[in-house]
Amino acid sequence: xxxxxxxxxxxxxxxxxxxxxxxxxxxxxxGIGLAIDARQAFLFLLGGAFGLTLFHASxxxxxxxxxxxxxxxxxxxxxxxxxxxxxxxxFIPLLASDISPWGRPLAGAFAPVGTSVVVGAxxxxxxxxxxxxxxxxxxxxxxxxQARMLVVLAFFILGSLVGTAHxxxxxxxxxxxxxxxxxxxxxxxxxxxTLGGLGLVALLSIWxxxxxxxxxxxxxxxxxxxxxxxxxxxxxxxxxxxxxxxLNAVTLFSAGHPWSVTYxxxxxxxxxxxxxxxxxxxxxxxxxxxxxxxxxxxxLADVTSVMxxxxxxxxxxxxxxxxxxxxxxxxxxxAPVVAAILGGLLMGxxxxxxxxxxxxxxFGGIASGSVHGWVxxxxxxxxxxxxxxLRPFFGLDGHKPT
Amino acid sequence: xxxxxxxxxxxxxxxxxxSLPALAATAHTGAAVAATPAAAQAAQQGxxxxxxxxxxxxxxxxxxxxxxxxxxxxxxxxxxxAINLPWIKFNQREVDGVRNEFASDEVIERELAAAGLSYDDxxxxxxxxxxxxxxxxxxxxxxxxxxxxxxxxxxxxKEKLSTEAxxxxxxAFKLSQKKEIRVDKKFVEGKVGKADVTIIDGRDEEAYxxxxxxxAxxxxxxxxxxAERTLKPQSALAQVLADKQxxxxxxxxxxxxxxxxxxxxxxxxxxxxxxxVAFYDASWxxxxxxPKAGQSIAxxxxxxxxxxxxxxxxxxxxxxxxGKSGVPQFIDINELKKASDDKKSVIIDVxxxxxxxxxxxxxxxxxxxxxxxxxxxxxxxxxxxxxLYKAAGVTPDKRVIIYARGGxxxxxxxxxxxxxxxxxxxxxxGKFEGWKSK
Numbered sequence: 001x002x003x004x005x006x007x008x009x010x011x012x013x014x015x016x017x018x019x020x021x022x023x024x025x026x027x028x029x030x031g032i033g034l035a036i037d038a039r040q041a042f043l044f045l046l047g048g049a050f051g052l053t054l055f056h057a058s059x060x061x062x063x064x065x066x067x068x069x070x071x072x073x074x075x076x077x078x079x080x081x082x083x084x085x086x087x088x089x090x091f092i093p094l095l096a097s098d099i100s101p102w103g104r105p106l107a108g109a110f111a112p113v114g115t116s117v118v119v120g121a122x123x124x125x126x127x128x129x130x131x132x133x134x135x136x137x138x139x140x141x142x143x144x145x146q147a148r149m150l151v152v153l154a155f156f157i158l159g160s161l162v163g164t165a166h167x168x169x170x171x172x173x174x175x176x177x178x179x180x181x182x183x184x185x186x187x188x189x190x191x192x193x194t195l196g197g198l199g200l201v202a203l204l205s206i207w208x209x210x211x212x213x214x215x216x217x218x219x220x221x222x223x224x225x226x227x228x229x230x231x232x233x234x235x236x237x238x239x240x241x242x243x244x245x246x247l248n249a250v251t252l253f254s255a256g257h258p259w260s261v262t263y264x265x266x267x268x269x270x271x272x273x274x275x276x277x278x279x280x281x282x283x284x285x286x287x288x289x290x291x292x293x294x295x296x297x298x299x300l301a302d303v304t305s306v307m308x309x310x311x312x313x314x315x316x317x318x319x320x321x322x323x324x325x326x327x328x329x330x331x332x333x334x335a336p337v338v339a340a341i342l343g344g345l346l347m348g349x350x351x352x353x354x355x356x357x358x359x360x361x362x363f364g365g366i367a368s369g370s371v372h373g374w375v376x377x378x379x380x381x382x383x384x385x386x387x388x389x390l391r392p393f394f395g396l397d398g399h400k401p402t
Numbered sequence: 403x404x405x406x407x408x409x410x411x412x413x414x415x416x417x418x419x420x421s422l423p424a425l426a427a428t429a430h431t432g433a434a435v436a437a438t439p440a441a442a443q444a445a446q447q448g449x450x451x452x453x454x455x456x457x458x459x460x461x462x463x464x465x466x467x468x469x470x471x472x473x474x475x476x477x478x479x480x481x482x483x484a485i486n487l488p489w490i491k492f493n494q495r496e497v498d499g500v501r502n503e504f505a506s507d508e509v510i511e512r513e514l515a516a517a518g519l520s521y522d523d524x525x526x527x528x529x530x531x532x533x534x535x536x537x538x539x540x541x542x543x544x545x546x547x548x549x550x551x552x553x554x555x556x557x558x559x560k561e562k563l564s565t566e567a568x569x570x571x572x573x574a575f576k577l578s579q580k581k582e583i584r585v586d587k588k589f590v591e592g593k594v595g596k597a598d599v600t601i602i603d604g605r606d607e608e609a610y611x612x613x614x615x616x617x618a619x620x621x622x623x624x625x626x627x628x629a630e631r632t633l634k635p636q637s638a639l640a641q642v643l644a645d646k647q648x649x650x651x652x653x654x655x656x657x658x659x660x661x662x663x664x665x666x667x668x669x670x671x672x673x674x675x676x677x678x679v680a681f682y683d684a685s686w687x688x689x690x691x692x693p694k695a696g697q698s699i700a701x702x703x704x705x706x707x708x709x710x711x712x713x714x715x716x717x718x719x720x721x722x723x724x725g726k727s728g729v730p731q732f733i734d735i736n737e738l739k740k741a742s743d744d745k746k747s748v749i750i751d752v753x754x755x756x757x758x759x760x761x762x763x764x765x766x767x768x769x770x771x772x773x774x775x776x777x778x779x780x781x782x783x784x785x786x787x788x789x790l791y792k793a794a795g796v797t798p799d800k801r802v803i804i805y806a807r808g809g810x811x812x813x814x815x816x817x818x819x820x821x822x823x824x825x826x827x828x829x830x831x832g833k834f835e836g837w838k839s840k
Contacts, residue, residue, distance in 0.1 A: 107718040168736060171723065178723065257718040284736050290720025304719075355717055 013232060017320030027314050035300050043255055043303055047310020048317070049247055050259065054140040055318035056233035057221075061134045061358045065384050072212035074205030075219075079237035081198045081205075086245035087367035088194045091252060095368060096187035102313040107257045107367030111355035113375055114175020116167070120353025121245030121361065121376040123346045125383025128358075129391055131156075131343020135205065135261040135357035138347075139308060143315025145326030149342040152347075159348020160262060161269030164285040170353050177297050179371035200365070233322045249361065258364035261311075262351035264304040266295055269348075339394035350383075406712065450538075450673040451551045451633050454558045457526045460550065465524035468517070470537045471556070479563030481528065481556065485570045487517045489529065489537035500687040501660035502536065504584070510544060510576045518570035519562035521579055528552035531631035533623065535665030539681055545579030551669065554632035583668075585655065585680040587688055587695075590615065593655055594696070600652040604663030605686070611700040613659065615689055618698070619646050623663035626670050639674060650676050657682040657689070694778045706732065706831060730816065730827045738763070738803065738830050747801040749830070750794070752815045761837040763805060767794040771811045774818050787822055801826045 025048055033041035053059065064076025095108045111117065127152040128134045131152040133141050138156060150362070181190035209216055221236045222229075229235070235243075251259045270280045280286050286295050299305045319325035351357040354376055356365065362380065363372020391397050450788050452460070461467055467484035476486040491513045495505040504510070519525070523548060527537060527788055532553045541549045552558055593599040594616050601618040603610050610620040625642070634642075638836060645779035648654065654676060658664040661683040668681045689695050716722050733741075742765045750768035751758050758768040769791060776782055782790070802824055806812035812829060819827055 109718060111717050111721075112723045167721070168734075171721075172737065172740070178717075260719065263719045283733065288720060288722060290716070296718075355721065 012323045014320040014325055016321050018317060018323055021313060021317045025310075025317065028309070028313070031260050032306060034301055035246075035298065036306075039254060040300070040303070040306055044306045044310045046247060046251055046254065047307035048314030049310075050136075050244065050307070051140055051143055051311035051314025051316075052318040053235070053240050053243050053247065053314075054136055054311070054324065055144055055315040057235040059237060059240045059244065060137040061139050061362075062132065062384075063127050065381060066129065068205060068208070068387055069385055072209055072276055073217050074202075074209045075217050076237060077205050078202045079241045081202045082238065083241035083245050084363055084366050085195050085198045086242055087248050087363065087371070088191060088198070090245065090249040091258070091367040092182060092191045092194065092369050094249070094252065096182050101253060102256050104256070106252055106285070108180070108252075108370060109258045109260070109356065109360060109364035110178040110368060110370045111361070111365070111372040112171075112175045112178045112181055113372045115173035116170035116175065116353045117355065117372050117375050118359075118379050119170070120163075120350040120355075121379035122350070122383035124354060124357060125348030125352060125380030125385075126387040126390075127159075127343045127346025127348075127383075128295055128380070129384050129387025130339045130344070130394065130396075131347055132340070133397070134359075135347065135351065136311070136359050138344075139261065139311045142317035143312040144319040144324065145316070146329055147326070148329070148332060148336060148340055151332075151337055152344040155341045155344025156262075156266045156348040156351075157269040157272070157344075159345035160266035160352050161273060161280075161348070162345075163349045163352025164266045164270065164291075165283055166349075167352055181369040181371065186288070187369070194366060194369060217271040230319060233318060243364075245367075248367070251307075255307075258360070258368060259307065260304050260356060260360035260364060261308060262348070262357045262360060264302060264308045265298055265348055266352055267299065267302055267305060270295055271299060333395065335393075335395035337392070339396060354379075417801050425738065450549065450669065451553045452526070453553055454560065457528075457550070457552050460524055460526055463524075465526050465548075465550075466519065467554070468525055468527045469556070470527055470529040470534050476568070477565065479565055481552075481559050482561075482564040482566075484528075484570060485517055485568050489534065489540070492537065492540040492543055499691070500684045502662055503683060504540060504543070507577055507580070510540060511575060514544060514577075515575035516570075516572050517574045519546075519575055520573050524550070526550045526552055528555050528558075530555040530557065531627055532633040533627065533666035533669055535623070535667070535669045536662050538669045539583060539602055539665045539683075543580055543583050544577060545576070545581055551673075554630055557631060578663070583681050584683045587682075587684065587692075589680070590655055590657070590682050590689070597652075598652055599655065600648050601655045601657065602648060602667055603686075604656065604658035604667045607641070608720065609659065609686075613690060613697040613699050614686075616698045618657075619648060621646060621648065621667055623658065623666035623670070626666070633673070636674065639670070643674075650674070652678070654679045655682055656680065657685040659686045661685050661687075693780050696779060703811075706809065706829075709762040721786045730829055732829050732831060733803065735830075735832060735834060738832075738834070739836075741801065741803055742766070744801075747803060748796050749803045750791075750796050752811050753805075753807060756772070759840060761839040763834060764836065764838045765804060767796060769794045769796065769815075769816075771806070771814050774814070781818065781821075784822065787818065791819075798822070798824045798826075801828065803828050804828050805830050807831070 016173060025045070029041045029044050032044050059079070060076070061108075062078060064080060065074045068077045071318055091108065095106055098105055100106070131138065133152060135156070138152050140150050142153050181193055184190070185193070186232045206216065219236065221234045223236045223239050224230045255267065270286055274280045281292070281295060285291055294302050347357070351360075355372065356376070359382070361373055361376035365376060367373075457467070461483060467481050469480045469486050470488065471486075471488040472488050473486060480486070492505050492510055494503045494505050495501060521770040523546070525541065525548060527534060527541065527549060528551065529537065532551065532555065534555070538549065538551060556563075561729060590601070593601065601615050602621045603614045603618045603624040604621060606622050607620055610618075610622075614620070626634055626639060633639070643649075646828055654671060656664045656667045656671070656679060658667070664681060664683070664685055668679055671679045690697065738749070742749060742763060749763050751762050751766045751768045752771040753768070754770055754772070755768055762768065773790065774787055781787075790799070802819060804812060804815050804819075804827060806815065806829070812831065816827060816829075
């Protein structure tokens with residue numbers, strides 16, 4: 001999930017895959033539109049757009065953080081900061097206005113700043129490096145045909161389910177209430193603080209990179225300017241960053257809340273467990289009103305689930321267009337699979353504890369002006385550093401497994 | 403100087419012939435009028451509030467018509483021949499925090515004199531409805547024996563109104579026949595709970611429900627009027643009163659918020675022939691501000707809709723997250739069970755001891771919410787309350803969870819504990835399993 005070398009020949013598009021996936025997406029959208037409503041179908045397609053974007057730009061957090069820590073290259077990290085900043089420019093004013101397109105005001109991604117976020121984010125960051133992808137990364141690589149990521153996803157779901165069982169306890173641990181920078185300082189200062197913070201991280205990465213390499217890495221993928229580039233990829237990180245920010249704003253407006261990913265994993269886990277006979281409905285978490293309703297309703301009624309399906313399919317479509325489906329898929333040997341299992345479990349559990357993942361907490365939280373997003377970022381990064389150190393033990397990064 | 407006619411002589415005899423029976427007739431009615439006050443009141447049944455036709459007849463035979471409305475309304479059009487005596491002149495808007503009290507005797511006397519009235523006058527007073535009670539009670543207090551009220555007020559006068567002001571010749575009126583018709587708080591206190599006394603509350607139903615003199619019955623004064631603001635027919639009124647068991651033989655005490663509706667009820671009941679009606683002028687304004695006076699409330703107990711309701715702080719995906727910043731939360735059963743084992747928490751069951759004995763949450767303590775009140779339903783002193791709670795092991799350093807089964811009990815306990823300085827309070831009102839039973 002890192003830079004593409006510009007001299008590699010563009011692969012031929014996989015026509016069958018594109019047709020199949022494209023057709024499936026359309027049918028699914030129709031089905032969802034009929035089963036639920038037009039808005040849900042739109043959100044599904046929006047998920048598709050997210051997936052396509054993520055894949056075409058290979059926009060991953062995990063590799064980016066690793067490159068920064070291990071190689072002192074901060075391009076990906078800076079693209080992430082740009083993405084969040086662009087989103088904040090849209091989110092914070094939108095949330096400050098009392099606009100209520102669906103009868104109630106838009107909800108930002110806010111969560112209490114406490115023990116569960118600190119612990120959960122750290123575990124997520126750790127798991128992220130073992131699994132080889134964060135939440136959005138797992139989805140788009142699964143869509144892109146990486147079999148190993150299916151293992152990560154499966155255990156991500158399991159970890160989330162366990163997380164729902166434990167979350168009520170975690171919520172009784174010491175915690176501040178959620179801190180909304182807009183409410184604390186007014187939205188203009190909140191926006192300034194947010195942009196300032198993100199800018200600071202970017203500047204820091206520039207300083208670190210220059211110190212280590214003398215100059216910043218050259219851009220390898222140009223900003224897509226032709227239709228061909230847009231359709232078949234690859235996209236520059238900058239382009240993806242801006243588009244993802246825009247898509248998240250559309251999500252905020254259409255769904256009433258920012259893009260989220262990991263909530264669905266807990267739901268899927270619960271539904272599967274319920275189908276297997278486990279009395280999940282009696283768990284404290286699943287007896288909370290909104291969760292109970294989600295558990296008892298069709299999975300298609302859950303916005304996050306539907307968008308996740310969209311992300312996977314959108315990535316698959318992009319993979320087909322770019323001719324990169326299942327490209328470079330390594331053989332599944334034991335050690336990397338163990339890492340995938342552990343990574344998935346840690347991410348699932350960690351995300352549930354910390355009210356989200358890189359998308360829900362970092363992207364959505366910081367862009368909404370929530371302090372928990374920053375805490376999440378910091379702790380996940382720390383966890384990632386630890387995770388990076390553990391990767392060699394599992395035979396990742398070309399090392400022999402220990 | 404007309405010459406003497408033989409007709410004059412016959413005229414005198416005719417007059418004599420006519421006057422004798424007339425005299426006899428007058429003596430007859432006069433005798434009736436001179437009977438006992440009770441009978442007099444009974445004879446006045448339906449005689450206070452009169453129709454426009456009756457009013458016209460009385461006016462023709464010398465009765466004075468009094469327009470009680472403000473000068474502006476009088477000037478715009480009044481019953482021909484009426485004099486203007488705005489009732490507001492007899493009123494003080496607020497005295498010692500009690501609204502709508504009588505003006506002083508001096509003022510009343512002065513105004514009546516300026517209107518040129520005397521105790522011999524027959525008065526027909528009118529305002530905008532059949533019940534200008536506030537003015538009527540002043541005339542009654544002043545001692546006027548022949549006061550009538552125009553049913554329906556100025557709206558009942560079907561002919562053209564006059565804009566010609568009538569300036570009365572001032573009289574040498576003195577308030578020599580006044581009689582106190584108002585009763586004070588002490589009097590009413592003595593009547594609360596008495597079997598043969600009926601206290602009636604003239605306010606709107608909502609106000610009555612929110613708090614009334616213990617035992618009082620609701621008789622909203624506006625309900626006695628029709629849409630045209632005339633008095634409802636006697637049969638209808640009698641039915642209403644019978645339904646509420648407000649009997650003509652009872653001793654009645656009429657009150658309301660400040661004394662306006664109470665006066666209306668007073669007038670209406672007197673008009674119906676009720677002989678024993680007292681008028682508590684200071685009414686609820688005075689009664690309700692005495693913490694020891696006692697109030698009945700008629701609203702049902704209430705509950706908090708906890709399921710996703712009262713404690714509505716959640717994240718966007720519905721995870722309940724309360725701020726631990728001094729805001730009480732409605733906790734769930736798991737948290738309650740944990741608190742039950744926690745030495746730093748105490749669950750306080752505020753139900754009656756009998757309920758507690760039969761079954762309570764393990765490790766919970768019982769402080770019946772009602773025991774925080776004295777016999778006269780005032781809150782006990784801070785010192786007594788501190789002792790009361792401490793004896794049960796409830797202290798401000800602990801996290802207190804109030805277990806209650808209704809809004810009153812919960813709110814009362816929360817308020818009491820807050821007054822004592824408790825800052826760490828949560829609520830549990832949900833389903834509990836695992837009772838420690840008898």
